[in-house]
Amino acid sequence: MDSNEAAVELEQLTKDFSIGLQGLRLRAVDSLNLRIGRGQVYGLLGPNGSGKSTTIKLILGLLEPTAGHCRVFGVPCGQVEARRLIGYLPESPYFYSYLSGRELVRFYGRMAGLEGARLNARVEEVMAWTGLADAVDRRVETYSKGMLQRIGLAQVLVHEPELVILDEPTAGLDPAGVEAVNTLILNLRDEGKTVLITTHLTDQIQEVCDRIALLERGRLIVECAVSDLPVNSSRYLLDISRRSPGWSV
Ligand SMILES: Nc1ncnc2c1ncn2[C@@H]1O[C@H](COP(=O)(O)OP(=O)(O)O)[C@@H](O)[C@H]1O
Ligand SMILES: [Mg+2]
Structure with a gap:
Protein backbone atom coordinates (compact mmCIF):
# COMPACT_ATOMS: atom_id res chain seq x y z
CA MET A 1 0.00 0.00 0.00
CA ASP A 2 1.36 3.39 -0.99
CA SER A 3 -0.06 5.70 1.65
CA ASN A 4 1.38 8.72 -0.16
CA GLU A 5 -0.76 8.07 -3.19
CA ALA A 6 -3.96 10.12 -3.32
CA ALA A 7 -7.18 8.15 -3.76
CA VAL A 8 -9.23 11.34 -4.00
CA GLU A 9 -8.04 14.88 -4.67
CA LEU A 10 -10.39 17.85 -4.64
CA GLU A 11 -9.03 21.20 -5.78
CA GLN A 12 -11.08 24.34 -5.24
CA LEU A 13 -14.11 22.19 -5.96
CA THR A 14 -17.27 24.30 -6.20
CA LYS A 15 -20.87 23.48 -7.10
CA ASP A 16 -23.70 25.98 -7.49
CA PHE A 17 -27.30 24.97 -8.01
CA SER A 18 -29.95 27.16 -9.58
CA ILE A 19 -32.90 27.35 -7.26
CA GLY A 20 -36.27 28.84 -8.11
CA LEU A 21 -36.88 31.84 -10.28
CA GLN A 22 -34.82 35.02 -10.71
CA GLY A 23 -31.66 33.01 -11.33
CA LEU A 24 -31.13 32.49 -7.61
CA ARG A 25 -28.11 30.29 -6.99
CA LEU A 26 -27.08 28.23 -4.03
CA ARG A 27 -23.45 27.28 -3.43
CA ALA A 28 -23.67 23.70 -2.16
CA VAL A 29 -19.91 23.04 -2.30
CA ASP A 30 -17.57 25.96 -1.83
CA SER A 31 -13.89 25.92 -2.92
CA LEU A 32 -13.23 22.56 -1.33
CA ASN A 33 -9.63 21.35 -1.11
CA LEU A 34 -9.25 17.81 0.16
CA ARG A 35 -6.88 14.90 -0.22
CA ILE A 36 -7.74 11.37 0.79
CA GLY A 37 -4.76 9.00 0.86
CA ARG A 38 -5.02 5.47 -0.50
CA GLY A 39 -6.03 3.00 2.19
CA GLN A 40 -7.66 5.54 4.48
CA VAL A 41 -11.13 5.36 5.95
CA TYR A 42 -12.24 8.95 5.62
CA GLY A 43 -15.28 10.48 7.31
CA LEU A 44 -17.07 13.33 5.57
CA LEU A 45 -19.10 15.02 8.28
CA GLY A 46 -21.45 17.93 8.62
CA PRO A 47 -25.08 18.80 9.33
CA ASN A 48 -27.87 18.12 6.82
CA GLY A 49 -27.46 20.31 3.77
CA SER A 50 -23.76 20.99 4.33
CA GLY A 51 -22.80 19.56 0.93
CA LYS A 52 -21.68 15.99 1.68
CA SER A 53 -23.83 14.20 -0.89
CA THR A 54 -23.13 16.86 -3.52
CA THR A 55 -19.38 16.38 -2.98
CA ILE A 56 -19.86 12.64 -3.44
CA LYS A 57 -21.85 13.14 -6.65
CA LEU A 58 -19.04 15.35 -7.98
CA ILE A 59 -16.50 12.62 -7.19
CA LEU A 60 -18.71 10.09 -8.99
CA GLY A 61 -19.01 12.38 -12.00
CA LEU A 62 -22.81 12.43 -11.62
CA LEU A 63 -22.59 16.24 -11.35
CA GLU A 64 -20.32 18.67 -13.20
CA PRO A 65 -18.42 21.08 -10.96
CA THR A 66 -19.13 24.79 -11.38
CA ALA A 67 -15.42 25.36 -10.75
CA GLY A 68 -12.41 23.38 -9.62
CA HIS A 69 -11.26 19.83 -10.20
CA CYS A 70 -11.51 16.37 -8.72
CA ARG A 71 -9.55 13.23 -9.40
CA VAL A 72 -9.79 9.61 -8.31
CA PHE A 73 -6.39 7.84 -8.30
CA GLY A 74 -5.21 10.57 -10.64
CA VAL A 75 -8.06 10.09 -13.12
CA PRO A 76 -10.36 13.10 -13.65
CA CYS A 77 -13.80 12.45 -12.13
CA GLY A 78 -16.45 11.90 -14.75
CA GLN A 79 -14.24 9.65 -16.90
CA VAL A 80 -15.49 6.07 -17.17
CA GLU A 81 -12.11 4.86 -15.97
CA ALA A 82 -12.58 6.77 -12.69
CA ARG A 83 -16.11 5.44 -12.20
CA ARG A 84 -14.90 1.84 -12.58
CA LEU A 85 -12.61 2.31 -9.58
CA ILE A 86 -15.52 3.32 -7.35
CA GLY A 87 -18.22 1.39 -5.51
CA TYR A 88 -21.06 3.65 -4.38
CA GLU A 162 -10.51 0.48 -4.98
CA LEU A 163 -12.56 3.36 -3.57
CA VAL A 164 -15.76 2.61 -1.65
CA ILE A 165 -18.13 5.53 -1.09
CA LEU A 166 -20.88 5.03 1.47
CA ASP A 167 -23.38 7.88 1.90
CA GLU A 168 -24.96 7.50 5.36
CA PRO A 169 -24.74 3.69 5.31
CA THR A 170 -26.00 3.36 8.87
CA ALA A 171 -29.03 5.68 8.67
CA GLY A 172 -31.96 3.89 10.29
CA LEU A 173 -30.00 0.78 11.31
CA ASP A 174 -30.19 -0.80 14.76
CA PRO A 175 -26.96 -1.22 16.80
CA ALA A 176 -26.33 -4.71 15.40
CA GLY A 177 -26.73 -3.35 11.87
CA VAL A 178 -24.32 -0.51 12.61
CA GLU A 179 -21.78 -2.97 13.97
CA ALA A 180 -22.09 -5.16 10.86
CA VAL A 181 -21.40 -2.14 8.63
CA ASN A 182 -18.44 -1.11 10.80
CA THR A 183 -16.96 -4.60 10.58
CA LEU A 184 -17.27 -4.54 6.79
CA ILE A 185 -15.54 -1.16 6.64
CA LEU A 186 -12.68 -2.37 8.84
CA ASN A 187 -12.33 -5.47 6.63
CA LEU A 188 -12.09 -3.22 3.59
CA ARG A 189 -9.39 -1.19 5.29
CA ASP A 190 -7.47 -4.40 6.05
CA GLU A 191 -7.59 -5.16 2.32
CA GLY A 192 -6.04 -1.77 1.58
CA LYS A 193 -9.20 -0.27 0.07
CA THR A 194 -10.02 3.40 0.50
CA VAL A 195 -13.38 4.21 2.09
CA LEU A 196 -15.23 7.53 2.08
CA ILE A 197 -18.16 7.55 4.45
CA THR A 198 -20.70 10.12 5.58
CA THR A 199 -22.26 9.57 8.97
CA HIS A 200 -23.79 11.37 11.93
CA LEU A 201 -22.67 8.74 14.43
CA THR A 202 -19.67 9.93 16.42
CA ASP A 203 -19.11 6.44 17.84
CA GLN A 204 -18.83 5.11 14.32
CA ILE A 205 -16.32 7.82 13.42
CA GLN A 206 -14.17 6.88 16.40
CA GLU A 207 -14.40 3.20 15.56
CA VAL A 208 -13.68 3.15 11.82
CA CYS A 209 -12.34 6.47 10.54
CA ASP A 210 -8.68 7.49 10.24
CA ARG A 211 -9.36 11.09 9.32
CA ILE A 212 -12.38 13.39 9.07
CA ALA A 213 -13.40 16.52 7.25
CA LEU A 214 -16.21 18.64 8.65
CA LEU A 215 -18.27 20.67 6.20
CA GLU A 216 -20.43 23.64 7.01
CA ARG A 217 -22.44 25.31 4.24
CA GLY A 218 -20.24 23.65 1.66
CA ARG A 219 -17.00 24.84 3.21
CA LEU A 220 -14.31 22.81 4.90
CA ILE A 221 -14.04 23.97 8.50
CA VAL A 222 -12.09 21.14 10.16
CA GLU A 223 -9.78 18.49 8.67
CA CYS A 224 -7.88 16.24 11.07
CA ALA A 225 -6.94 12.76 12.20
CA VAL A 226 -9.63 11.17 14.37
CA SER A 227 -6.99 10.77 17.07
CA ASP A 228 -6.67 14.58 17.12
CA LEU A 229 -10.37 15.17 17.79
CA PRO A 230 -11.15 16.51 21.28
CA VAL A 231 -12.13 13.88 23.86
CA ASN A 232 -15.75 14.99 23.75
CA SER A 233 -15.90 14.86 19.98
CA SER A 234 -19.70 14.64 19.67
CA ARG A 235 -20.10 17.85 21.67
CA TYR A 236 -17.40 19.55 19.62
CA LEU A 237 -18.90 18.50 16.28
CA LEU A 238 -22.41 19.37 17.42
CA ASP A 239 -21.39 22.86 18.58
CA ILE A 240 -19.90 23.60 15.18
CA SER A 241 -22.95 22.14 13.43
CA ARG A 242 -25.23 24.45 15.42
CA ARG A 243 -23.85 27.60 13.90
CA SER A 244 -26.67 29.44 12.21
CA PRO A 245 -27.14 28.47 8.58
CA GLY A 246 -26.92 30.97 5.77
CA TRP A 247 -25.80 30.73 2.20
CA SER A 248 -22.77 32.33 0.74
CA VAL A 249 -23.98 33.11 -2.77
N1 LIG B 1 -30.12 19.03 -7.35
C1 LIG B 1 -30.17 20.04 -6.49
N2 LIG B 1 -30.76 21.22 -6.85
C2 LIG B 1 -30.79 22.26 -5.99
N3 LIG B 1 -30.23 22.23 -4.75
C3 LIG B 1 -29.65 21.09 -4.35
C4 LIG B 1 -29.58 19.94 -5.19
N4 LIG B 1 -28.93 18.96 -4.52
C5 LIG B 1 -28.60 19.46 -3.32
N5 LIG B 1 -29.04 20.74 -3.22
C6 LIG B 1 -28.84 21.62 -2.07
O1 LIG B 1 -27.46 21.71 -1.82
C7 LIG B 1 -27.22 21.74 -0.41
C8 LIG B 1 -26.31 20.60 -0.02
O2 LIG B 1 -27.03 19.40 -0.16
P1 LIG B 1 -26.41 17.95 0.10
O3 LIG B 1 -25.12 17.87 -0.61
O4 LIG B 1 -27.45 16.95 -0.22
O5 LIG B 1 -26.13 18.02 1.68
P2 LIG B 1 -25.84 16.84 2.73
O6 LIG B 1 -25.61 15.59 1.97
O7 LIG B 1 -24.67 17.32 3.51
O8 LIG B 1 -27.07 16.76 3.60
C9 LIG B 1 -28.58 21.70 0.26
O9 LIG B 1 -29.00 23.01 0.55
C10 LIG B 1 -29.47 21.08 -0.80
O10 LIG B 1 -30.79 21.52 -0.65
MG1 LIG C 1 -26.58 13.77 2.09
Whole structure:
Protein backbone atom coordinates (compact mmCIF):
# COMPACT_ATOMS: atom_id res chain seq x y z
CA MET A 1 0.00 0.00 0.00
CA ASP A 2 1.36 3.39 -0.99
CA SER A 3 -0.06 5.70 1.65
CA ASN A 4 1.38 8.72 -0.16
CA GLU A 5 -0.76 8.07 -3.19
CA ALA A 6 -3.96 10.12 -3.32
CA ALA A 7 -7.18 8.15 -3.76
CA VAL A 8 -9.23 11.34 -4.00
CA GLU A 9 -8.04 14.88 -4.67
CA LEU A 10 -10.39 17.85 -4.64
CA GLU A 11 -9.03 21.20 -5.78
CA GLN A 12 -11.08 24.34 -5.24
CA LEU A 13 -14.11 22.19 -5.96
CA THR A 14 -17.27 24.30 -6.20
CA LYS A 15 -20.87 23.48 -7.10
CA ASP A 16 -23.70 25.98 -7.49
CA PHE A 17 -27.30 24.97 -8.01
CA SER A 18 -29.95 27.16 -9.58
CA ILE A 19 -32.90 27.35 -7.26
CA GLY A 20 -36.27 28.84 -8.11
CA LEU A 21 -36.88 31.84 -10.28
CA GLN A 22 -34.82 35.02 -10.71
CA GLY A 23 -31.66 33.01 -11.33
CA LEU A 24 -31.13 32.49 -7.61
CA ARG A 25 -28.11 30.29 -6.99
CA LEU A 26 -27.08 28.23 -4.03
CA ARG A 27 -23.45 27.28 -3.43
CA ALA A 28 -23.67 23.70 -2.16
CA VAL A 29 -19.91 23.04 -2.30
CA ASP A 30 -17.57 25.96 -1.83
CA SER A 31 -13.89 25.92 -2.92
CA LEU A 32 -13.23 22.56 -1.33
CA ASN A 33 -9.63 21.35 -1.11
CA LEU A 34 -9.25 17.81 0.16
CA ARG A 35 -6.88 14.90 -0.22
CA ILE A 36 -7.74 11.37 0.79
CA GLY A 37 -4.76 9.00 0.86
CA ARG A 38 -5.02 5.47 -0.50
CA GLY A 39 -6.03 3.00 2.19
CA GLN A 40 -7.66 5.54 4.48
CA VAL A 41 -11.13 5.36 5.95
CA TYR A 42 -12.24 8.95 5.62
CA GLY A 43 -15.28 10.48 7.31
CA LEU A 44 -17.07 13.33 5.57
CA LEU A 45 -19.10 15.02 8.28
CA GLY A 46 -21.45 17.93 8.62
CA PRO A 47 -25.08 18.80 9.33
CA ASN A 48 -27.87 18.12 6.82
CA GLY A 49 -27.46 20.31 3.77
CA SER A 50 -23.76 20.99 4.33
CA GLY A 51 -22.80 19.56 0.93
CA LYS A 52 -21.68 15.99 1.68
CA SER A 53 -23.83 14.20 -0.89
CA THR A 54 -23.13 16.86 -3.52
CA THR A 55 -19.38 16.38 -2.98
CA ILE A 56 -19.86 12.64 -3.44
CA LYS A 57 -21.85 13.14 -6.65
CA LEU A 58 -19.04 15.35 -7.98
CA ILE A 59 -16.50 12.62 -7.19
CA LEU A 60 -18.71 10.09 -8.99
CA GLY A 61 -19.01 12.38 -12.00
CA LEU A 62 -22.81 12.43 -11.62
CA LEU A 63 -22.59 16.24 -11.35
CA GLU A 64 -20.32 18.67 -13.20
CA PRO A 65 -18.42 21.08 -10.96
CA THR A 66 -19.13 24.79 -11.38
CA ALA A 67 -15.42 25.36 -10.75
CA GLY A 68 -12.41 23.38 -9.62
CA HIS A 69 -11.26 19.83 -10.20
CA CYS A 70 -11.51 16.37 -8.72
CA ARG A 71 -9.55 13.23 -9.40
CA VAL A 72 -9.79 9.61 -8.31
CA PHE A 73 -6.39 7.84 -8.30
CA GLY A 74 -5.21 10.57 -10.64
CA VAL A 75 -8.06 10.09 -13.12
CA PRO A 76 -10.36 13.10 -13.65
CA CYS A 77 -13.80 12.45 -12.13
CA GLY A 78 -16.45 11.90 -14.75
CA GLN A 79 -14.24 9.65 -16.90
CA VAL A 80 -15.49 6.07 -17.17
CA GLU A 81 -12.11 4.86 -15.97
CA ALA A 82 -12.58 6.77 -12.69
CA ARG A 83 -16.11 5.44 -12.20
CA ARG A 84 -14.90 1.84 -12.58
CA LEU A 85 -12.61 2.31 -9.58
CA ILE A 86 -15.52 3.32 -7.35
CA GLY A 87 -18.22 1.39 -5.51
CA TYR A 88 -21.06 3.65 -4.38
CA LEU A 89 -23.88 3.21 -1.91
CA PRO A 90 -26.33 6.12 -2.29
CA GLU A 91 -28.08 7.78 0.62
CA SER A 92 -31.46 6.13 -0.05
CA PRO A 93 -30.79 3.25 -2.40
CA TYR A 94 -33.65 1.80 -4.39
CA PHE A 95 -33.48 -1.84 -5.42
CA TYR A 96 -35.62 -3.86 -7.81
CA SER A 97 -37.54 -5.65 -5.11
CA TYR A 98 -38.89 -8.42 -7.32
CA LEU A 99 -35.38 -9.82 -7.88
CA SER A 100 -33.72 -12.30 -5.57
CA GLY A 101 -30.64 -11.12 -3.71
CA ARG A 102 -28.41 -13.10 -6.05
CA GLU A 103 -30.11 -11.74 -9.18
CA LEU A 104 -29.77 -8.21 -7.89
CA VAL A 105 -26.04 -8.46 -7.20
CA ARG A 106 -25.52 -10.24 -10.54
CA PHE A 107 -27.27 -7.36 -12.25
CA TYR A 108 -24.91 -4.82 -10.69
CA GLY A 109 -21.90 -7.02 -11.42
CA ARG A 110 -22.84 -7.17 -15.11
CA MET A 111 -23.35 -3.41 -15.15
CA ALA A 112 -19.80 -3.05 -13.83
CA GLY A 113 -18.46 -5.23 -16.66
CA LEU A 114 -18.10 -8.62 -14.93
CA GLU A 115 -19.18 -11.78 -16.72
CA GLY A 116 -18.94 -15.56 -16.82
CA ALA A 117 -17.19 -17.51 -14.07
CA ARG A 118 -15.70 -14.38 -12.58
CA LEU A 119 -19.16 -12.83 -12.17
CA ASN A 120 -20.57 -16.01 -10.61
CA ALA A 121 -17.68 -16.29 -8.17
CA ARG A 122 -17.78 -12.65 -7.12
CA VAL A 123 -21.55 -12.73 -6.55
CA GLU A 124 -21.29 -15.70 -4.19
CA GLU A 125 -18.26 -14.16 -2.49
CA VAL A 126 -19.87 -10.81 -1.69
CA MET A 127 -23.16 -12.42 -0.62
CA ALA A 128 -21.22 -14.56 1.86
CA TRP A 129 -19.08 -11.65 2.93
CA THR A 130 -22.10 -9.49 3.72
CA GLY A 131 -23.77 -12.34 5.62
CA LEU A 132 -26.50 -12.97 3.07
CA ALA A 133 -25.50 -16.46 1.92
CA ASP A 134 -28.73 -17.92 3.37
CA ALA A 135 -30.88 -15.31 1.68
CA VAL A 136 -29.51 -15.40 -1.89
CA ASP A 137 -32.69 -16.89 -3.35
CA ARG A 138 -35.14 -14.73 -1.40
CA ARG A 139 -36.78 -11.81 -3.14
CA VAL A 140 -35.32 -8.51 -2.00
CA GLU A 141 -38.81 -7.27 -1.04
CA THR A 142 -38.77 -9.75 1.86
CA TYR A 143 -35.49 -8.38 3.26
CA SER A 144 -35.34 -6.46 6.54
CA LYS A 145 -33.84 -2.95 6.67
CA GLY A 146 -30.50 -4.40 7.86
CA MET A 147 -30.49 -6.99 5.07
CA LEU A 148 -31.27 -4.28 2.49
CA GLN A 149 -28.28 -2.33 3.71
CA ARG A 150 -26.12 -5.43 3.38
CA ILE A 151 -27.33 -6.19 -0.15
CA GLY A 152 -26.50 -2.56 -0.90
CA LEU A 153 -22.96 -3.19 0.30
CA ALA A 154 -22.75 -6.44 -1.70
CA GLN A 155 -23.71 -4.42 -4.79
CA VAL A 156 -21.03 -1.84 -3.96
CA LEU A 157 -18.28 -4.43 -3.64
CA VAL A 158 -19.08 -6.89 -6.43
CA HIS A 159 -16.61 -5.39 -8.94
CA GLU A 160 -13.80 -5.03 -6.35
CA PRO A 161 -13.62 -1.22 -6.33
CA GLU A 162 -10.51 0.48 -4.98
CA LEU A 163 -12.56 3.36 -3.57
CA VAL A 164 -15.76 2.61 -1.65
CA ILE A 165 -18.13 5.53 -1.09
CA LEU A 166 -20.88 5.03 1.47
CA ASP A 167 -23.38 7.88 1.90
CA GLU A 168 -24.96 7.50 5.36
CA PRO A 169 -24.74 3.69 5.31
CA THR A 170 -26.00 3.36 8.87
CA ALA A 171 -29.03 5.68 8.67
CA GLY A 172 -31.96 3.89 10.29
CA LEU A 173 -30.00 0.78 11.31
CA ASP A 174 -30.19 -0.80 14.76
CA PRO A 175 -26.96 -1.22 16.80
CA ALA A 176 -26.33 -4.71 15.40
CA GLY A 177 -26.73 -3.35 11.87
CA VAL A 178 -24.32 -0.51 12.61
CA GLU A 179 -21.78 -2.97 13.97
CA ALA A 180 -22.09 -5.16 10.86
CA VAL A 181 -21.40 -2.14 8.63
CA ASN A 182 -18.44 -1.11 10.80
CA THR A 183 -16.96 -4.60 10.58
CA LEU A 184 -17.27 -4.54 6.79
CA ILE A 185 -15.54 -1.16 6.64
CA LEU A 186 -12.68 -2.37 8.84
CA ASN A 187 -12.33 -5.47 6.63
CA LEU A 188 -12.09 -3.22 3.59
CA ARG A 189 -9.39 -1.19 5.29
CA ASP A 190 -7.47 -4.40 6.05
CA GLU A 191 -7.59 -5.16 2.32
CA GLY A 192 -6.04 -1.77 1.58
CA LYS A 193 -9.20 -0.27 0.07
CA THR A 194 -10.02 3.40 0.50
CA VAL A 195 -13.38 4.21 2.09
CA LEU A 196 -15.23 7.53 2.08
CA ILE A 197 -18.16 7.55 4.45
CA THR A 198 -20.70 10.12 5.58
CA THR A 199 -22.26 9.57 8.97
CA HIS A 200 -23.79 11.37 11.93
CA LEU A 201 -22.67 8.74 14.43
CA THR A 202 -19.67 9.93 16.42
CA ASP A 203 -19.11 6.44 17.84
CA GLN A 204 -18.83 5.11 14.32
CA ILE A 205 -16.32 7.82 13.42
CA GLN A 206 -14.17 6.88 16.40
CA GLU A 207 -14.40 3.20 15.56
CA VAL A 208 -13.68 3.15 11.82
CA CYS A 209 -12.34 6.47 10.54
CA ASP A 210 -8.68 7.49 10.24
CA ARG A 211 -9.36 11.09 9.32
CA ILE A 212 -12.38 13.39 9.07
CA ALA A 213 -13.40 16.52 7.25
CA LEU A 214 -16.21 18.64 8.65
CA LEU A 215 -18.27 20.67 6.20
CA GLU A 216 -20.43 23.64 7.01
CA ARG A 217 -22.44 25.31 4.24
CA GLY A 218 -20.24 23.65 1.66
CA ARG A 219 -17.00 24.84 3.21
CA LEU A 220 -14.31 22.81 4.90
CA ILE A 221 -14.04 23.97 8.50
CA VAL A 222 -12.09 21.14 10.16
CA GLU A 223 -9.78 18.49 8.67
CA CYS A 224 -7.88 16.24 11.07
CA ALA A 225 -6.94 12.76 12.20
CA VAL A 226 -9.63 11.17 14.37
CA SER A 227 -6.99 10.77 17.07
CA ASP A 228 -6.67 14.58 17.12
CA LEU A 229 -10.37 15.17 17.79
CA PRO A 230 -11.15 16.51 21.28
CA VAL A 231 -12.13 13.88 23.86
CA ASN A 232 -15.75 14.99 23.75
CA SER A 233 -15.90 14.86 19.98
CA SER A 234 -19.70 14.64 19.67
CA ARG A 235 -20.10 17.85 21.67
CA TYR A 236 -17.40 19.55 19.62
CA LEU A 237 -18.90 18.50 16.28
CA LEU A 238 -22.41 19.37 17.42
CA ASP A 239 -21.39 22.86 18.58
CA ILE A 240 -19.90 23.60 15.18
CA SER A 241 -22.95 22.14 13.43
CA ARG A 242 -25.23 24.45 15.42
CA ARG A 243 -23.85 27.60 13.90
CA SER A 244 -26.67 29.44 12.21
CA PRO A 245 -27.14 28.47 8.58
CA GLY A 246 -26.92 30.97 5.77
CA TRP A 247 -25.80 30.73 2.20
CA SER A 248 -22.77 32.33 0.74
CA VAL A 249 -23.98 33.11 -2.77
N1 LIG B 1 -30.12 19.03 -7.35
C1 LIG B 1 -30.17 20.04 -6.49
N2 LIG B 1 -30.76 21.22 -6.85
C2 LIG B 1 -30.79 22.26 -5.99
N3 LIG B 1 -30.23 22.23 -4.75
C3 LIG B 1 -29.65 21.09 -4.35
C4 LIG B 1 -29.58 19.94 -5.19
N4 LIG B 1 -28.93 18.96 -4.52
C5 LIG B 1 -28.60 19.46 -3.32
N5 LIG B 1 -29.04 20.74 -3.22
C6 LIG B 1 -28.84 21.62 -2.07
O1 LIG B 1 -27.46 21.71 -1.82
C7 LIG B 1 -27.22 21.74 -0.41
C8 LIG B 1 -26.31 20.60 -0.02
O2 LIG B 1 -27.03 19.40 -0.16
P1 LIG B 1 -26.41 17.95 0.10
O3 LIG B 1 -25.12 17.87 -0.61
O4 LIG B 1 -27.45 16.95 -0.22
O5 LIG B 1 -26.13 18.02 1.68
P2 LIG B 1 -25.84 16.84 2.73
O6 LIG B 1 -25.61 15.59 1.97
O7 LIG B 1 -24.67 17.32 3.51
O8 LIG B 1 -27.07 16.76 3.60
C9 LIG B 1 -28.58 21.70 0.26
O9 LIG B 1 -29.00 23.01 0.55
C10 LIG B 1 -29.47 21.08 -0.80
O10 LIG B 1 -30.79 21.52 -0.65
MG1 LIG C 1 -26.58 13.77 2.09
